[in-house]
Amino acid sequence: MSEFAGAGAEIGSFYPMSRPDTTPPVEEHLPPREWLKKNLFSNVANSILTVLSSLLILVMLRGLLGFIFNPLRQWNATAVNLRLLMTHAYPADQYIRVWFSVAAFLILTGLSLAVWRAGSRIPVPDVGKRVIALGVFVTLATLLAPFSTSARLSWLAVAVFLLVSGVAVSRTSKDRSVSSLSLLVGACGLAALSLWVIPYGHHSFIIDRTPKILAEPGTVDLTTKLPWTLMLLIAVAAYGAGLFLRDRVPAKVARTSLVLAWMVTPILLLFLVLRDPDFDMGHVLSTDIPIFLVFAVLGSALLFWLTNPETGEVGRMVAVTVLFLAFGSFLTPMRMIIRILMLLLAMFALAGPTFSGDRETRHRYAAVWTGVAIFVSWLVTAINTPSTVPVPGQFFLGGFSMTLMVAFFTLLVSFPLGVMLALARTSSMPIFRLLATWFIEFVRGVPLITILIFFSVMVPLFLPDGMSLSEVAAVTIGYALFASAYLAENVRGGIQSVTRGQHEAAEAVGMTTSQKTVFIVLPQALRVAIPPLVGQVIGTFKETSLLVIIGLFDLLFVAKAIIPNQTEFMGSTRENLMVISLIYWVISYSMSKASQRLEQRVGLGEQ
């Protein structure tokens, strides 16, 4: 009967809807009076509701404006402490490393926006309408806010300017359009320009006080305005380069390499640029590189043999042997790097028969192994090497950069783990199913805070001699385990939505269970799971703020506990919290928008 239900769903998506060749009905455009009547005052009850809710909105807006423009507010607390908020104690004389990292992200962003064809074209009159709306809002706000007369007049001037230019723009031809990205760049450009010309600082707008500007032109440091301006230029240049490449590189290649770059770049930036390991070249040449070479050469040879379709059953036995050796290496004293490489090689070996093929495929498989081995060897060596950047305190990053870092590594670890757990929970092997179910149900039954505290306090005590783990790393692992249990449930939903017919079709052409999983089930399952997964990614990002509880210096901690204790910004907690809320919101909202586009794109392919 499940066959039937699945079949029905499939038929629906298989037959493309035939559309009659008519133009869509023209959208109704009522004159303002009638629009108001139809939508807001259609009967007595609706009119009362409209009036009441308008009043409520006005009261709230007035309260908010009163809060924002209160002379006691110290909005410059966040501006002055931006460095503290972003990187906490990272030394100022090493800041070029931070700017380099920001630039790297902006380059990736610019390239990605171009390659994925982000942004849309907006008709110019619509831009005008939005400017008019902004003008109306500023007028309203100016009238509501507790401003002095002269401040009110100058703000009204701004509003009139917006209204007039908005009307002018909205009168232009409907056929002209601008891209939303160029509008964004224009806005960022204006912001960057304002750093050079506007005297940012403390302004007094309030009644009973002479409007005076406490800041002088040029208040913004050169070390702030110059890098930010450069960053904008770099982002625009990267977008241009992306446009150039887009027409010359096959889309699939460009997208795959960008996705890979998004995963690898944060690791490189963190452990190479920001942390700057002080490699001991003698040790690297005498120990690390030889170990890597042994694994690269012998591993490649082994995998090349294993991916030969003729190898057969012997290959599987050898792969299992490697796995046992890898487990064994954790029981005997040995370098960590050897254990890790053994484990990775075992994974590659076990997956070998699934990806076996012609010579080219086998060479590619061995090459991927070599690449992974290089990366992992470097990473392990870098982590175990002391840093050249002198940082007071427990960890070299803090504030927003720590928030981002913990979120990134949590997701990086929890994704593959969650997918594996979901596969185990849906597998036909009772032992896997049982273990996965136990793990998931256990983790889901424990509050996140408990897990974080456990990993920050207890786990370092359990570690074997000679192995140490920074608190941040321990907590990230705990958080990743937590996230993976929830992720597994979302993925499991996707896996179960793959119809029985799909399984049978894959089996009927002779695919093995792992081939069926990799090529048929997972791609479809992950597509279905995109909306809940994105929700989870956003949640994971936001909930890093719980790190405050175990005393890590993340964004929230800096905003809540450090800045309000500075003598000049005593008690500025609320301002800081509002600003970091905005930061969280902008990032979460962008992710949500990006995922909507992803869903549309994936849906397109399937129709």
Added chain:
Amino acid sequence: MTDVTDVTETGADSGGVARSDRDLSNAADMIICEDISKWYGDFQALEGVSATIKEQEVVVVLGPSGSGKSTWIRCINRLEEHQEGRIVVDGVELTNDLRNIEKVRSEVGMVFQQFNLFPHLKVRDNVSLAPIWVRKKPKAEAEEQAQALLELVGIPEQADKHPGQLSGGQQQRVAIARALAMEPKIMLFDEPTSALDPEMIKEVLDVMKNLALSGMTMMVVTHEMGFAKEVADRIIFMEEGQIVEVGTPEHFFTNPTEDRTKLFLSQILA
């Protein structure tokens, strides 16, 4: 091995000889079913089904809905497991040994009523995926073959589309191409035209006819009596999990011996 590329040359209407006149008595046995039984819980879906299908033979299985046709045909490539009896496909017996199952499946192509194409892959990749990863063909070669097969089933221009953008008849032809890409010795069809709009049935049946003429061993569950009459070497009539009557189309449609067959025919031809 059957060379599928012959099909186009033979053409749909050139096979004027009645299929049942062919002498297949010396051909090798491709599928041997000996007394197979299958239960779903307490319900017995197959009750001692025995039949032998020869190389190049085309067998059409008829029977009322729920008579066990699908169950039987699905046992032959182990999509369902039979509990009693023996099934031997091209000399390989189907047991719990995974290697035997994989071997049989890569030699037996199957076409489903609901097509079951992979919706996330382009049509070309639907066809070439299994040859690349199961048959270990080089990618370029597999894609070339996919293109040739799509041409064979008459839709070479659809290779870059996704299955959802195709009509039902086109999708079923892709499904046939996908099965043929594994270069099977046997093709199983489980009501391949039952989910299609009437105007699309012919295009699929034509492809199947060509395939039969090219010498493919085929086992077809269908309700298309015209196809059965014209193409089948033998017709097997099933009811309630048992084979009721076996015979040439001529025998079957003109003077069936069993009362149950007569009843079925009178209902279906009425």
